[in-house]
Amino acid sequence: MNTTKTKVCSSCESTFSCGDISVENKCWCNDFPPIFNLSEGGDCLCQTCFKEACVDKIDAYVETMTPKKALQNKALSLPKTAKLIEDIDYYKEEGTTVFTSWFHLKRGNCCGNDCRHCPY
Known part of the structure; x- marks a missing residue:
């Protein structure tokens, strides 16, 4: 039973x-990095906002x-999200996927491929 609010x-x-409130903590917002406290933004925001x-x-x-800070950044301690999100984890440039600094910070180390946004 899909119950949305x-x-x-x-x-x-x-x-x-x-999202589906019949399943505990199952909403589209759970795909985003858990970087907000509910008290910070008031009530929920739409997907765009x-x-x-x-x-x-x-x-x-x-x-x-x-x-130096990247080696012990707070992205490493956040619960992992299941999906990569365009404009947060990556963006498209002329058909190529370019990973963001945030993506690299979540990964936790340099891959050695001379990535454009590598924070390490």
Whole structure:
């Protein structure tokens, strides 16, 4: 039984469906990095606003990274997410997938391939 809840985005005020509430913690937002406390953003955000908020928070965090800090960054301690998310973990450039600094920070080390966004 798929039971969704209709919510109103606390940012843009659009309505959206909040995942399958019949399954514990099963919502589309669970695919995103768990980087927010509920108290930080008020109520839920729609997928567009939530993704934008994640990108902004991750970009601000990545700007503070140095190779030394990257070795013990907080992305390593977060629960792993099942899916890669475009604009958070990677972006497309002329048909090529380019991994972001956040993706590399979650992986936890340099792969030695001279990646464009390697923080190590």
